Amino acid sequence: MKLMKSQTNDTLYTDVCIVGAGPGGALLSYLLNQKGISTLLIERQPHLHKSFRGELLNADGEAILNKHGLYSHIQEQGLLHLEQIQYWEEGNIIHTINPDPSKGEHHVGVHVPQDHLLEAITAQTEALSPLYQVRFNTVMTGLLRDKDGHVVGINVRQNGVPASIRASVVIGADGRYSAVRKHAGLAPEIRKHGYDLLWARIPAPPGWEPAVRMASMDGQQLALFSQYDGYVQIGWNIPEGGYAKLREQPFAPFVGKLVAAFPCLADSVAAHIKDWSDFVLLSVESSYSSKWAEDNVVLIGDAAHTMTPTGAFGLNAALEDADVLAELLMQMAQNKFTSSDVLQQLQVIRGSKVQQQLARQVHMESSFQQRYESFR
Ligand SMILES: Cc1cc2nc3c(=O)[nH]c(=O)nc-3n(C[C@H](O)[C@H](O)[C@H](O)COP(=O)(O)OP(=O)(O)OC[C@H]3O[C@@H](n4cnc5c(N)ncnc54)[C@H](O)[C@@H]3O)c2cc1C
Incomplete structure (x- = not known):
């Protein structure tokens, strides 16, 4: 199915509609365009730059971007390799952690300005599909359902004007306060830290x-x-x-x-x-949705599992989700989107690593002081 606009009303048609042009949504859109799957990416903001978003890339995120040939394009826009983790007390360094070249480490993390990451990914998507564009100022307001209750798309307000997008699959890549998650009834368990x-x-x-x-x-x-x-x-x-x-x-x-x-x-x-x-x-909290997929809807990134800033996992986890989901959507496309069962596989494949990272954050937070004192 190609992206089409109805002649008679304001309904758009696509195979995959991605809500949210953050790291997860932008990467997924790139990967689906690469596979020739008709995709529409919507974003409620007028631009790609959200006020707060994690910008520290770890080895997992870097590996995904390298795997898809995107890292070098981001590097051209500008990024910074961090050379050390230093623990300080009263103006002095009391402990340092260096990358271990024997493990292939050449830095301890990468600072990537969010606009460099997102603009490089969207520029590469445009290079693949000249008609591709992120629809800015477009807010998802609800799910469209057929007479049997199956999700067949979303309702939006585009520049304030109501419209509909019909889609075989709806992706909630819309962050920690996900509207897709809310409308699909995929309530998360929220944890304060x-x-x-x-x-x-x-x-x-x-x-x-x-x-x-x-x-x-x-x-x-x-x-x-x-x-x-x-x-x-x-x-x-x-x-x-x-x-x-x-x-x-x-x-x-x-x-x-x-x-x-x-x-x-x-x-x-x-x-x-x-x-x-x-x-x-x-305000710091984490969350985990016990179900990431329901019917033709699936959540990725912060919408499925919000992490705290500790350990800088969230951005990287969103990229990993997009990488896995792109393969699953390819399987759906091969079956002409006749069954959405495969969407459940995202959580099967990714859930345990995400839960380990959430547990690791809690451990890092509760043991920080002890760890710090051990360096004195
Ligand atoms: C202070 C802070 C520091 C952090 N530091 C790090 C770090 O160093 N490293 C790291 O890995 N992670 C970090 N994180 C976490 C990281 O920012 C997130 O995990 C990551 O941005 C999640 O990506 P995402 O694509 O899932 O969602 P988001 O980046 O939240 O993107 C979601 C997008 O959806 C859009 N949207 C929302 N609702 C709608 C709607 N109804 N309709 C249309 N569009 C919508 C939003 O405008 C947004 O652009 C940090 C988070 C915070 C708050």
């Missing part, structure tokens, strides 16, 4: 080596990530629900702790973190 995150981005000091830098702040993790464009991303864990109380305290002593841990940041912090409004608060 006992902390929230203050997030800020400031220019890196001159000569700042590309690394992940960790410190312990009042028993909580403070992490700094070097970024490609000469910035430092600061992720400061604070007790869950504790931000309002924190804000009642004077700001200078609080931010002074950051400078005490990393004195070389003093000038940049003084210039760019002047009050509480220079931090963004992120």
